[in-house]
Amino acid sequence: MFVSETKPVLDTVADIEAFESIPFDQRFPAAHALELIENSARLYGDDPAIEFLLTGRRDESPVTISFQALANQTRQTANLLSSLGLQGGQSVSILLPTLPQSHPLILGSQIAGLANPINPLLEPAHISEIMQATDARVIACLAPSAHSDLWQKLLKILPDLPNVHTVLAVHQAGLTDPAASLELSMPNIKVIDFNAAQAMQVADRIVSPRTITADTLAACFHTGGTTGKPKIAQLTHGNMAYLGQLARVLNSHIGRQTALCGLPLFHIYGVIILGIGAFSSGNRVVLMTPAGFRNPEVIKNLWHHVARFKAKSFAAVPTVLTALAQIPVGDEDISCLKRINSGAAPLSPAFEQRFEERYQLIVTNGYGMTETTSLISRAPDTHPPGSVGLRLPYSTIRIALLSSDKVATDCPIGQSGVVLVKGPQVFAGYRAVTDNANAWIDGDWFNTGDLGYLDDDGFLYLTGRAKDLIIRGGHNIDPEIIEEPLNRHPSVLSAIAVGMPDPYAGELPMAFVVLQPGATVSSAELLSFCGSEVSERAAIPKRIEILSAMPMTAVGKIFRPVLREQISTAVLTEHLAKAGIVAEVACKADNKTGMNASVKLQDATQQSAAQELLSSYNVVVHMTS
Numbered sequence: 001m002f003v004s005e006t007k008p009v010l011d012t013v014a015d016i017e018a019f020e021s022i023p024f025d026q027r028f029p030a031a032h033a034l035e036l037i038e039n040s041a042r043l044y045g046d047d048p049a050i051e052f053l054l055t056g057r058r059d060e061s062p063v064t065i066s067f068q069a070l071a072n073q074t075r076q077t078a079n080l081l082s083s084l085g086l087q088g089g090q091s092v093s094i095l096l097p098t099l100p101q102s103h104p105l106i107l108g109s110q111i112a113g114l115a116n117p118i119n120p121l122l123e124p125a126h127i128s129e130i131m132q133a134t135d136a137r138v139i140a141c142l143a144p145s146a147h148s149d150l151w152q153k154l155l156k157i158l159p160d161l162p163n164v165h166t167v168l169a170v171h172q173a174g175l176t177d178p179a180a181s182l183e184l185s186m187p188n189i190k191v192i193d194f195n196a197a198q199a200m201q202v203a204d205r206i207v208s209p210r211t212i213t214a215d216t217l218a219a220c221f222h223t224g225g226t227t228g229k230p231k232i233a234q235l236t237h238g239n240m241a242y243l244g245q246l247a248r249v250l251n252s253h254i255g256r257q258t259a260l261c262g263l264p265l266f267h268i269y270g271v272i273i274l275g276i277g278a279f280s281s282g283n284r285v286v287l288m289t290p291a292g293f294r295n296p297e298v299i300k301n302l303w304h305h306v307a308r309f310k311a312k313s314f315a316a317v318p319t320v321l322t323a324l325a326q327i328p329v330g331d332e333d334i335s336c337l338k339r340i341n342s343g344a345a346p347l348s349p350a351f352e353q354r355f356e357e358r359y360q361l362i363v364t365n366g367y368g369m370t371e372t373t374s375l376i377s378r379a380p381d382t383h384p385p386g387s388v389g390l391r392l393p394y395s396t397i398r399i400a401l402l403s404s405d406k407v408a409t410d411c412p413i414g415q416s417g418v419v420l421v422k423g424p425q426v427f428a429g430y431r432a433v434t435d436n437a438n439a440w441i442d443g444d445w446f447n448t449g450d451l452g453y454l455d456d457d458g459f460l461y462l463t464g465r466a467k468d469l470i471i472r473g474g475h476n477i478d479p480e481i482i483e484e485p486l487n488r489h490p491s492v493l494s495a496i497a498v499g500m501p502d503p504y505a506g507e508l509p510m511a512f513v514v515l516q517p518g519a520t521v522s523s524a525e526l527l528s529f530c531g532s533e534v535s536e537r538a539a540i541p542k543r544i545e546i547l548s549a550m551p552m553t554a555v556g557k558i559f560r561p562v563l564r565e566q567i568s569t570a571v572l573t574e575h576l577a578k579a580g581i582v583a584e585v586a587c588k589a590d591n592k593t594g595m596n597a598s599v600k601l602q603d604a605t606q607q608s609a610a611q612e613l614l615s616s617y618n619v620v621v622h623m624t625s
Helices: 013-019 033-044 067-083 102-112 124-133 150-160 194-199 237-250 268-280 296-300 302-309 318-324 349-359 480-488 523-533 560-578 604-614
Strands: 048-053 063-066 091-095 114-117 136-142 166-170 190-193 217-223 231-236 258-261 284-288 313-316 339-342 362-365 396-403 406-410 417-422 445-454 460-465 470-472 475-477 492-502 506-515 544-547 583-590 594-601 620-624
Touching: 033 067, 033 102, 033 237, 033 268, 048 067, 063 067, 067 102, 067 194, 091 102, 091 124, 091 150, 102 114, 102 217, 102 268, 124 136, 124 150, 136 150, 150 166, 166 194, 190 194, 217 237, 231 237, 237 268, 258 268, 258 302, 268 284, 268 313, 284 302, 296 302, 296 318, 313 318, 318 339, 318 349, 318 492, 349 362, 396 445, 470 492, 470 506, 480 492, 480 506, 480 523, 492 560, 506 523, 506 560, 523 544, 544 560, 560 583, 560 594, 560 604, 594 604, 604 620
Parallel strands: 048 284, 091 114, 091 136, 114 217, 136 166, 166 190, 258 284, 258 313, 313 339, 339 362, 506 544, 594 620
Antiparallel strands: 048 063, 217 231, 396 406, 396 417, 417 445, 445 460, 470 475, 492 506, 583 594
């Protein structure tokens, strides 16, 4: 039930409640994403749905896929996979950079079986673990390329994947080598040229349709960082169809538009909001090269591409916005750009305000995760500083204090607690039963693991991540109390606070800082600044380390575990050195046992003294000489 609007909708809780007066099934009748794609094909036909830039250079001609071609290629992909024997519940692991084939592969895999997009930057062992966990039967992989090692990664892991029977080699002009051999030494696995095989399939219908309901599983996305056992989040067709239809409602007052996409398509936001949701709304999506925002050409030329494609919006992570702030607009006309959606990490309110004033646009910081099909809350154009917006329609946000897997008490307005969510965007659970142990509270509330509070108007504010708390002698310190003042300092580009190990307090607060280009402020000056600006005395950092860059995950999030490992290594090394003990220390965070320290002593006779010295730290020490 879609009605075009002339003004923003769902911008207040009252709007949302009025919207919910119509039953969910009437508002959102589509059961799966292909319905939405096919509807857009009927409405928009040969209009461009996807424009793909291979290099990101200013003079590059894009590869174009129309709405009709997107629907056709999606059906052809599904028919190809069915002809290869793929069944519902079996997955297609998609090991690709961002390509024109990415969306048809993801969408078509969901119709024939399960889509399983994988971060191509992961190490082979981690990729193999994900494929095994999702029961991959088919792998779509970039064909041999001088610009990528994905084919080599695939060859390394195939012997560990006995259930895989087909590899789809994906070629892209200018990226892959069309003359390269695709032969494998494994006779039980056949290799098929995906582009050629797809083109041979029926395009106007699904040849072997299967019954798909809103509860049917559609995709498996891996979550978390780049080490440790992967968690596999299972998303349903209903999850995706809901977000796709909701996007049409939210965009109804804007009309059709062009959006730039530099986010990866193994990540939920790129697939859902800048994929299914955009196509459902009739929007054109410009894919900004295989590497997205990691391509220096993309950042360097982004203002040009905004003007060239007359883009009204794009989505980015805060680190991209800080990089863009260093790129002159020059004589490019970017007046078409109205909105930037920031996500994946908190955005400093002070930076957000400066960015909005400088470029005369709206920056909103939404909130979501893989397990919620990308969104928990969305920020309307007018929203309180620091908030991540309002709940989605037909969903509920609950703030509570927990005791084990139960709610101990619900938090009143303004009090911070754990953010719980329930709604049509919440996933069907993790693939491994053991991963669901702490995921659900009181039966069916998903535990985000984040801390936050609601205000009187229903806006959500995030105050930290439960596991990111700095615990100083039993006192919980929210890292944001330290980060926000530091981010306001004129010489600071970004700041992250973590706990550093302390033999007495357990942890003490400290911060890592990246300076603005050309800034020369010292750690001592920043510590003095924190002494007067950090609102909580116990939170004043005891140490500040200046870095040239923050460690990042593949999707642009600052990777805190690396920072904790770095400061733990430094603290333990320094403590040993003060006692005259020379050692090589390497700290590594473990999901189960916490921080582990490998200590290699130069003098074996000092082992007892070293063990005694480090015994007070909350670190698992492995000592050798």
